[in-house]
Amino acid sequence: xxxxxxxxxxxxxSFFTDDGEVPAVDGIDxxxxxxxxxxxxxxxxxxxxVTSLSIMGLLPSPPGKIVGGHIYYKGEDxxxxxxxxxxxxxxxxxxxxxxxxMTSLNPVFTIGEQLMEAIRLHNHLSKKEQVERSIELLKxxxxxxxxELLAEYPHxxxxxxxxxxxxxxxxxxxxxxxxxxxxxxxxxxxxxAQILDLMVKLNKETxxxxxxxxxDLGVVAQMCHRVVVMYAGKIVEEGPVxxxxxxxxxxxxxGLIKSIPDLHGKKDNLYTIKGSVPRPGSIAKGCLxxxxxxxxxxxxxxxxxxxxxxxxxxxxxLHQEQGRKEVHT
Amino acid sequence: xxxxxxxxxxxxxxxxxxxFIIAISEFWKSYRKNKPAIVGTIIVLFFILLAIFANxxxxxxxxxxxIANRLxxxxxxxxxxxxxxxxxxxxxxxxxxxxxxxxxxxxxxxSIIVGTLLGVLAGYFGKALDVVISRVFDIxxxxxxxxxxIAIVAILGPSLNNALVAIAIVNVxxxxxxxxxxxxxxxxxxYVMAARSIGMGDMRxxxxxxxxxxxxxxxxxxxxxxxxxxxDAAGLGFLGMGAQAPLPExxxxxxxxxxxxxxxxxxxxxxxxxxxLVVVGFNLIGDGLRDALDPRMKN
Numbered sequence: 001x002x003x004x005x006x007x008x009x010x011x012x013x014s015f016f017t018d019d020g021e022v023p024a025v026d027g028i029d030x031x032x033x034x035x036x037x038x039x040x041x042x043x044x045x046x047x048x049x050v051t052s053l054s055i056m057g058l059l060p061s062p063p064g065k066i067v068g069g070h071i072y073y074k075g076e077d078x079x080x081x082x083x084x085x086x087x088x089x090x091x092x093x094x095x096x097x098x099x100x101x102m103t104s105l106n107p108v109f110t111i112g113e114q115l116m117e118a119i120r121l122h123n124h125l126s127k128k129e130q131v132e133r134s135i136e137l138l139k140x141x142x143x144x145x146x147x148e149l150l151a152e153y154p155h156x157x158x159x160x161x162x163x164x165x166x167x168x169x170x171x172x173x174x175x176x177x178x179x180x181x182x183x184x185x186x187x188x189x190x191x192x193a194q195i196l197d198l199m200v201k202l203n204k205e206t207x208x209x210x211x212x213x214x215x216d217l218g219v220v221a222q223m224c225h226r227v228v229v230m231y232a233g234k235i236v237e238e239g240p241v242x243x244x245x246x247x248x249x250x251x252x253x254x255g256l257i258k259s260i261p262d263l264h265g266k267k268d269n270l271y272t273i274k275g276s277v278p279r280p281g282s283i284a285k286g287c288l289x290x291x292x293x294x295x296x297x298x299x300x301x302x303x304x305x306x307x308x309x310x311x312x313x314x315x316x317x318l319h320q321e322q323g324r325k326e327v328h329t
Numbered sequence: 330x331x332x333x334x335x336x337x338x339x340x341x342x343x344x345x346x347x348x349f350i351i352a353i354s355e356f357w358k359s360y361r362k363n364k365p366a367i368v369g370t371i372i373v374l375f376f377i378l379l380a381i382f383a384n385x386x387x388x389x390x391x392x393x394x395x396i397a398n399r400l401x402x403x404x405x406x407x408x409x410x411x412x413x414x415x416x417x418x419x420x421x422x423x424x425x426x427x428x429x430x431x432x433x434x435x436x437x438x439x440s441i442i443v444g445t446l447l448g449v450l451a452g453y454f455g456k457a458l459d460v461v462i463s464r465v466f467d468i469x470x471x472x473x474x475x476x477x478x479i480a481i482v483a484i485l486g487p488s489l490n491n492a493l494v495a496i497a498i499v500n501v502x503x504x505x506x507x508x509x510x511x512x513x514x515x516x517x518x519x520y521v522m523a524a525r526s527i528g529m530g531d532m533r534x535x536x537x538x539x540x541x542x543x544x545x546x547x548x549x550x551x552x553x554x555x556x557x558x559x560x561d562a563a564g565l566g567f568l569g570m571g572a573q574a575p576l577p578e579x580x581x582x583x584x585x586x587x588x589x590x591x592x593x594x595x596x597x598x599x600x601x602x603x604x605x606l607v608v609v610g611f612n613l614i615g616d617g618l619r620d621a622l623d624p625r626m627k628n
Contacts, residue, residue: 058525091527098526103519108541117537118527169527 005209006032006055006094006177010069011079013047013054017063022279024050026233027069029307032177037203037210039224039241041217041256043277047233048213052179054079055211056096057086073177092122095170099182101163105154111138111165112150118172137168140205142198160191164198171202178202179211184219196223217256221245229253232278232288239312249314251293287317359621366617372610376603380426387420392575400593410595412586418596421577422603428578429607432493432562433555439497441551444504445543449535451505452512463509466502474499474557475564482570489562489578492571496561500554507550511543518542545622553615556608563604579604 013025025047032038040048053059054066057078071079078089090096098104106114115134119125125133131150138146141164154162163183170178180199184192200223203210212224220227220241227244229237229252237250248254258271275292287293290300295318307315360366379386388407395415403410409418451462469477481495515521521538529537563580565571572578574585579600586596 056526058522087528087530089528090525091529096523096526098519098523100519104523106520106524106538106542109537117529117533121528121533166523169523172527 003034004031007072012068014067015063028235030228032209035207037224039212039220039227042230046230092173094177095175096179097166097170097183101159104166118169122173141168177209181213237314243312249319250316252289363617365613369610369613376426383423387423389417389420391424391577409599412596425577425579429559433559436493436497436558437551437554440500444501445508448505448508452509466505469502487570489572492565496558515539515542549619556611
């Protein structure tokens with residue numbers, strides 16, 4: 001549990017557009033330990049997906065480019081690794097599943113052909129062994145009729161089944177880290193729960209670390225051990241899930257938690273955070289959240305707070321001041 | 330023990346095949362409903378059979394001259410009549426089918442291979458390569474196709490094989506552009522990103538994802554292009570830039586007989602009819618294939 005598998009240090013990823021450089025991810029640090037489930041939460045456009053694509057080395061380039069920082073996998077800096085090296089790592093060590101299970105499988109090949117292709121990429125197995133391994137994988141992700149499924153085409157499967165197949169493909173070479181980019185967003189609620197349960201089960205059984213990228217705090221609460229909250233390309237809060245949910249330090253996290261619908265609460269309008277995420281690079285100084293913050297102070301508009309704290313970190317003057325007061329009194 | 334593991338492996342192999350058969354039979358189900366396409370298929374198959382068995386069917390050779398019998402109208406002895414050298418037009422048309430179908434198929438296969446290669450290079454790797462290849466396509470397409478083939482034949486020298494090469498070159502950009510546009514679409518599909526995320530390289534992505542997803546439009550365009558290629562070959566033959574005498578190429582037969590059109594209309598009627606039938610046949614097949622293979626037409 002203690003060994004750090006993946007360490008992201010000061011990662012900066014920018015998109016170079018006609019309007020100039022747009023920083024999508026602006027100096028983020030986090031690490032993933034063996035067997036851990038880390039949640040990365042944030043609104044659309046806060047840089048969650050760009051972070052995951054940066055780790056995989058799959059940024060659409062141009063216009064995307066890692067402009068600063070490092071990504072260490074088992075101590076090796078992969079942020080500037082050669083494509084051939086990355087190809088070896090992908091699938092074998094780090095794999096990824098995507099948001100849209102409906103379009104993530106090639107429509108012209110059967111499930112079996114695609115699974116076996118994935119297995120062949122990194123292993124030399126006989127045809128018979130490939131078939132056996134495919135069936136084993138489909139069973140691992142909880143798909144019934146595994147043998148028949150091999151001969152079926154993606155359009156014959158439901159969204160939930162396809163996402164299971166995608167997970168099976170990603171797990172085909174026993175990766176150490178699995179990045180799940182909003183894997184349940186396109187699925188309906190009951191299927192969502194099943195897929196999340198499956199991922200927790202895989203995490204326990206295979207000890208694969210999972211980076212769960214989502215905008216759904218419910219998902220985080222249900223399965224993650226630690227969580228990173230991102231806002232406008234920066235990490236605003238990071239810590240163990242229980243800590244974050246019981247004592248959110250950053251007003252943004254607090255707002256996110258407050259805006260989860262409550263089954264038992266009063267049926268008033270849900271809490272909303274006013275305004276919208278600023279365009280990356282549009283706020284020159286001060287805290288990025290200041291324009292939308294309820295507790296905004298004068299200095300928030302001038303100086304940008306640093307991420308501070310040891311286990312439970314946050315990027316807010318409010319908390320830093322409170323913390324200091326607590327220390328002084 | 331070995332028997333049980335055999336049992337786990339074998340059914341899937343059989344199922345693999347059966348799923349292929351299912352795909353074919355589903356295609357056939359939708360193709361069969363298209364009456365014109367069936368007519369086209371029958372016409373083309375008929376001509377292919379005639380071409381294959383020309384040796385056995387033809388009553389005479391392609392160059393059996395009989396001046397005494399020249400310009401005879403159709404009769405039981407000469408079904409399609411005779412030409413100005415007294416040669417049996419029916420026999421010549423049968424052998425001509427070989428030439429025309431060969432030009433049609435070979436030139437299209439050639440254009441597909443070269444066009445696909447260039448299209449994939451341009452679409453997949455993009456950047457400067459794309460600019461260069463696409464501009465070359467634009468230049469080739471700027472010429473009227475027959476004019477360009479005449480120019481190429483003029484360089485290579487007039488013969489049926491050079492006409493074939495010229496037609497193939499002229500049609501390369503048609504397939505190149507088609508493949509490029511498919512590649513650009515497929516490249517952005519999520520399954521390509523998913524394939525990358527498990528470590529698939531460019532070559533595998535091209536062969537496993539990009540090309541298989543581009544085949545349907547290539548087949549459709551290819552079938553339609555066989556018709557134009559046959560027409561172009563006949564056109565070149567007519568202009569004296571294609572097949573040379575005494576080869577019984579249909580276009581060449583038309584041009585050789587055109588002075589007799591008033592006295593002996595059968596000398597131009599039957600070669601012309603043969604061209605029309607084959608071209609219409611391939612066009613009907615092409616349209617049928619488009620309807621059957623187009624995923625948007627499926628429910």
